[in-house]
Amino acid sequence: MKSKRARPGIDRRSLLKTATLSLLFAPALPMLRQAHAQTDPLPSWNDGPSKQAITGFVARVTQQGGPDFVPPAERIATFDNDGTLWVEHPMYTQLAFVLDRVKVLAPQHPEWTSTQPFKAVLEGDMKTLMAAGERGLVELGMATHAGMTTAEFEKIVTDWIATARHPRFKRLYTELSYLPMIELLAYLRANGFKTFIVSGGGVEFMRPWTERVYGVPPEQVVGSSIKTKFQIRDGQPELMRLPEINFIDDGPGKPVGINEYIGRRPIAAFGNSDGDLEMLQWTTMSGGARLGMIVHHTDAEREYAYDRDTEFGRLDKALDAAAANKWVVIDMKNDWKRIFAFA
Amino acid sequence: MKSKRARPGIDRRSLLKTATLSLLFAPALPMLRQAHAQTDPLPSWNDGPSKQAITGFVARVTQQGGPDFVPPAERIATFDNDGTLWVEHPMYTQLAFVLDRVKVLAPQHPEWTSTQPFKAVLEGDMKTLMAAGERGLVELGMATHAGMTTAEFEKIVTDWIATARHPRFKRLYTELSYLPMIELLAYLRANGFKTFIVSGGGVEFMRPWTERVYGVPPEQVVGSSIKTKFQIRDGQPELMRLPEINFIDDGPGKPVGINEYIGRRPIAAFGNSDGDLEMLQWTTMSGGARLGMIVHHTDAEREYAYDRDTEFGRLDKALDAAAANKWVVIDMKNDWKRIFAFA
Numbered sequence: 001m002k003s004k005r006a007r008p009g010i011d012r013r014s015l016l017k018t019a020t021l022s023l024l025f026a027p028a029l030p031m032l033r034q035a036h037a038q039t040d041p042l043p044s045w046n047d048g049p050s051k052q053a054i055t056g057f058v059a060r061v062t063q064q065g066g067p068d069f070v071p072p073a074e075r076i077a078t079f080d081n082d083g084t085l086w087v088e089h090p091m092y093t094q095l096a097f098v099l100d101r102v103k104v105l106a107p108q109h110p111e112w113t114s115t116q117p118f119k120a121v122l123e124g125d126m127k128t129l130m131a132a133g134e135r136g137l138v139e140l141g142m143a144t145h146a147g148m149t150t151a152e153f154e155k156i157v158t159d160w161i162a163t164a165r166h167p168r169f170k171r172l173y174t175e176l177s178y179l180p181m182i183e184l185l186a187y188l189r190a191n192g193f194k195t196f197i198v199s200g201g202g203v204e205f206m207r208p209w210t211e212r213v214y215g216v217p218p219e220q221v222v223g224s225s226i227k228t229k230f231q232i233r234d235g236q237p238e239l240m241r242l243p244e245i246n247f248i249d250d251g252p253g254k255p256v257g258i259n260e261y262i263g264r265r266p267i268a269a270f271g272n273s274d275g276d277l278e279m280l281q282w283t284t285m286s287g288g289a290r291l292g293m294i295v296h297h298t299d300a301e302r303e304y305a306y307d308r309d310t311e312f313g314r315l316d317k318a319l320d321a322a323a324a325n326k327w328v329v330i331d332m333k334n335d336w337k338r339i340f341a342f343a
Numbered sequence: 344m345k346s347k348r349a350r351p352g353i354d355r356r357s358l359l360k361t362a363t364l365s366l367l368f369a370p371a372l373p374m375l376r377q378a379h380a381q382t383d384p385l386p387s388w389n390d391g392p393s394k395q396a397i398t399g400f401v402a403r404v405t406q407q408g409g410p411d412f413v414p415p416a417e418r419i420a421t422f423d424n425d426g427t428l429w430v431e432h433p434m435y436t437q438l439a440f441v442l443d444r445v446k447v448l449a450p451q452h453p454e455w456t457s458t459q460p461f462k463a464v465l466e467g468d469m470k471t472l473m474a475a476g477e478r479g480l481v482e483l484g485m486a487t488h489a490g491m492t493t494a495e496f497e498k499i500v501t502d503w504i505a506t507a508r509h510p511r512f513k514r515l516y517t518e519l520s521y522l523p524m525i526e527l528l529a530y531l532r533a534n535g536f537k538t539f540i541v542s543g544g545g546v547e548f549m550r551p552w553t554e555r556v557y558g559v560p561p562e563q564v565v566g567s568s569i570k571t572k573f574q575i576r577d578g579q580p581e582l583m584r585l586p587e588i589n590f591i592d593d594g595p596g597k598p599v600g601i602n603e604y605i606g607r608r609p610i611a612a613f614g615n616s617d618g619d620l621e622m623l624q625w626t627t628m629s630g631g632a633r634l635g636m637i638v639h640h641t642d643a644e645r646e647y648a649y650d651r652d653t654e655f656g657r658l659d660k661a662l663d664a665a666a667a668n669k670w671v672v673i674d675m676k677n678d679w680k681r682i683f684a685f686a
Contacts, residue, residue, distance in 0.1 A: 073560060150602055194562070207606045217416060218606030219537070219563075225603060230595040230621050237624045239602050246603070252573040259493055259582050260568060260589070261604055263550045263561030278573050281580045 041187040044180040044338040050293070051335070053328040054184065057291040058191050061267065068289035072192035076266040078258060078279060079185070081199035081206060081223075083272040083313040084295050085214060087166065087176040089304040092312055094205050095137075096173075097160055101144035109143075118143070130311065141202075142243035146226055150204065150239040158208045171342065174213045180336045181270070181295075185214055188268070196266075198222045198258055200250035200275050204241075222261040224249045250275045255282035272297070277318040284325055292327035294318060299333035302343070384530040386680070387523040393636070393678040396671040397527065400634040401534050404610065411632035415535035419609040421565075421601060421622060422528070424542035424549060426615040426656040427638050428557060430519040432647040433510065435655055437544050438480075440503055444487035452486075461486070473654065484545075485586035489569055493547065493582040501551045514685065517556045523679045524613070524638075528557055531611070539609075541565045541601055543593035543618050547584075565604040567592045593618045598625035615640070620661040627668055635670035637661060642676035645686070 045051040060068040061075065082088035102112070102121045112118035117136035120128035129136065145153065166176055185195050197216050199206060203223030210216045225246040228239040249257040255278050258266065269276070269283035272295040284292040296315065297304050307315040322329050332339070388394040403411040404418065425431035445455070445464045455461035460479035463471035472479065488496065509519055528538050540559050542549060546566030553559045568589040571582040592600040598621050601609065612619070612626035615638040627635040639658065640647050650658040665672050675682070 073554070076562075203603075203606065211416070219419075219604075221606060228599050228602060230598045230625065232624065232628075235628070237598065237621070237628050239598060255573045255580065255582060256571050259571060260546075261562075263546065263564060278580070281575065282573065285575075285578070285580050 041190065042180065042183050044183055044336060046335055046337050048335055050328055050330045053291065053293070054187070057268065057289060058188070060289045062191050070267055070289070074264065074267065075188075075191070075193040076196065076262060076264050077188050077193045077268040078196045078198040078222075078254075078262075078266045078270070078283065079181070079214075079216075080271040080273070080276045080279070081197050081201055083297065084270055084276070085177055085181050085197070086173065087169075087303065088272075088313045089297075089306065089310075090167065090312075092201070093173045094201050096164065097157070097205065098137075098140050098144050100160065100164060101156070102140060105144065138245070142226070145202065145205075146241045146243035148241055150228060150241060153204055153241055154208050157205055161209050169340075171340075174209055175342055176340065177213050178295075178336070179338050179341045182214060182341075184270075185216070189215065193268070194220065196220045196222060196258075196262060198249065198254055198269075198279060200224055200248070200253075202226075203249075222249055222257045224253075252278045254279035258282065267291070269293075270295070271318065273313040273315050274317045275313075277321060280318065280321070280325070280327055284327065292322075292325060293330055294322055294327055295330045296332060298331050299336075299339070302339050303332060305333075384533065385523065385526050387526055387682075389678055389680050391678055393671055393673045396634065396636070397530070400611065400632060401531070403632045405534050413610055413632070417607065417610065418531075418534070418536040419539065419605060419607050420531050420536045420611040421539045421541040421597075421605075421609045421613070421626065422524070422557075422559075423614040423616070423619045423622070424540050424544055424566075426640065427613055427619070428520055428524050428540070429516065430509065430512075430646065431615075431656045432640075432649065432653075433655075435544065436516045437548050439507065439516075440500070440548065441480075441483050441487050443503065443507060444499070445483060448487065481588070485569070488545065488547075489584045489586035491584055493571060493584060496547055496584055497551050500548055504552050512683075514683075517552055518685055519683060520556050521638075521679070522681050522684045525557060525684075527613075528559070532558065536611070537563065539563045539565060539601075539605060541592065541597055541612075541622060543567055543591070543596075545569075546592075565592055565600045567596075595621045597622035601625065610634070612636075613638070614661065616656040616658050617660045618656075620664060623661065623664070623668070623670055627670065635665075635668060636673055637665055637670055638673045639675060641674050642679075642682070645682050646675060648676075 042051055042054065060066060061070040063069055079085055082092050086093070099121050102118060106112050106122055109118070113122060117129055117132040117140060120132065121140065161174060164173060165171060166173055169176060188195055195216055197206060197210060197214070197220065201223050203221055203225050206223055207218040207221050210221050211218065227242045227244045227246045229242055230237065230239055247253070247257065254276065258279065265286065266283045267288070268291040269279050270293045271280055280292040284290040294315065297306050299305060306313070307319060319329070385394055385397065403409060404413040406412055422428055425435050429436070442464050445461060449455050449465055452461070456465060460472055460475040460483055463475065464483065504517060507516060508514060509516055512519060531538055538559055540549060540553060540557070540563065544566050546564055546568050549566055550561040550564050553564050554561065570585045570587045570589045572585055573580065573582055590596070590600065597619065601622065608629065609626045610631070611634040612622050613636045614623055623635040627633040637658065640649050642648060649656070650662060662672070
């Protein structure tokens with residue numbers, strides 16, 4: 001899908017090679033070219049600096065022989081998920097899942113009616129729940145994410161995500177993925193990029209549906225995880241999920257996770273909060289053509305408006321760092337023509 | 344690269360679709376088909392049960408509409424490295440690297456001349472070294488693998504692997520990769536498989552050269568690892584390697600690693616030792632067409648002959664389990680026409 005333009009000074013032999021290749025694929029290529037010229041690959045983006053930053057960057061790194069050319073194998077792009085690819089307000093989707101699971105499991109745990117933070121969940125007391133802090137959330141997480149096999153957990157997630165609905169939009173959570181970002185993922189892939197999700201969310205909470213919703217297969221999803229243990233039960237091998245944290249893929253954990261799970265340094269990274277600061281630093285502060293972008297939630301009417309003062313997806317330090325690092329801040333209200341596929 | 348054969352009962356409409364597509368790509372496809380028909384994709388394999396097991400399995404899972412068809416996205420194949428893709432005797436290559444590094448670093452550590460297990464390394468006393476056991480090896484590993492950035496370590500590995508030579512063959516270690524297995528990797532990829540390395544070896548020891556040698560990119564290499572820490576030093580972000588084990592990708596750790604790093608269950612797995620037992624179980628004991636293969640080192644003349652009684656790459660339990668699980672045991676001496684590209 002790369003456009004091939006003759007440039008002054010380009011090697012004549014490589015032009016000849018290109019011409020020979022074109023002849024081989026003669027019936028197919030002109031059609032593709034025509035389709036490409038006529039179709040805007042980012043139709044949900046308004047024309048403006050954000051859209052120009054994307055198309056300009058892609059043109060530079062894909063221009064064979066150009067000073068910023070990057071071979072396809074090294075075109076790694078990483079995307080945060082919550083608040084970057086789908087809605088994260090009024091709470092992270094995975095937290096909504098946790099709260100639902102506590103209610104489903106409560107009959108098997110009569111002690112929860114008098115034990116915090118479970119009591120707060122069952123009573124819908126968000127204030128007490130939030131006061132329980134990270135420790136309380138981890139406790140809820142383990143009670144709902146561990147103690148079953150990976151196959152069982154996958155089914156629980158698959159069933160939940162197919163039916164649970166967002167409290168404001170009354171839509172499936174997967175419908176609350178951002179159309180402009182889905183176009184961006186596809187546009188990058190069409191230009192030889194390999195797209196990865198690098199999220200603070202649980203990796204096994206995302207993998208069952210990322211391929212269908214974002215076109216990102218399970219092996220390109222990096223996230224937080226708990227430990228698992230291999231065992232054979234009744235002649236069947238299985239992985240049991242243990243109530244023990246394995247990896248937290250957030251903040252400084254994101255470059256660590258990128259190195260551990262991907263093993264290449266991205267040339268483009270997309271986030272929306274301070275949890276993405278280090279990923280953006282790791283991606284862009286290395287010389288060469290690099291693209292760092294931050295989704296800024298500025299549209300209270302169509303989605304939400306928040307940055308420095310919020311419980312979920314706080315954007316403070318990363319917003320300050322954007323100017324100094326030439327990261328592009330996406331103004332959701334003005335840059336996105338459409339936000340959701342359904343609207 | 345799938346061959347399309349008309350079968351009785353096939354839907355006429357899909358035949359028509361195929362015909363239309365073929366016309367579009369008319370100049371290119373017949374050439375490819377001809378080339379495919381005339382060329383044996385596994386020329387270094389002798390005809391026999393091992394080669395037949397491979398080609399038969401690939402034919403089954405790629406036959407569109409067949410009972411064992413597997414969609415390309417789910418064609419995951421995992422390969423152990425040491426002893427499966429390259430030589431692991433007289434010692435794991437990474438251990439040779441460790442011993443070389445201890446010698447290089449010794450001038451900065453005068454205390455090593457009187458401290459075990461460093462003293463044993465510097466004196467070439469393998470018996471004392473082996474007696475130091477796993478704890479001694481971990482100590483040597485940390486002294487040689489931690490305390491530098493990931494970029495620095497990558498350069499150390501890249502320089503070493505470009506020059507270090509095997510004591511018996513006097514060849515670069517990368518030249519001691521098995522040609523039949525490299526053909527197998529390419530054959531699987533040509534049939535829509537995604538090939539992964541799942542090795543007990545250090546992931547950052549393998550990633551710098553696996554793409555060049557095996558065609559497996561860094562993001563498809565799973566291995567053991569130490570922890571890293573993100574930091575910004577002199578305005579440059581870096582990942583510092585810490586002397587702390589993060590993950591051991593061996594034995595029951597292999598299915599755990601496959602789930603954590605790949606997130607899909609393989610349909611084919613290749614190993615050579617008891618360290619691969621659980622990966623083979625996880626891959627094959629799940630119904631459906633599955634392929635489990637074990638490289639059995641039976642050729643003392645061209646390579647090495649060992650199984651139950653060896654320090655590196657012991658094959659004992661997994662050999663016993665092969666018959667019960669219908670894993671195919673590759674007889675290196677009789678199944679491989681050639682072992683190395685240079686020989």
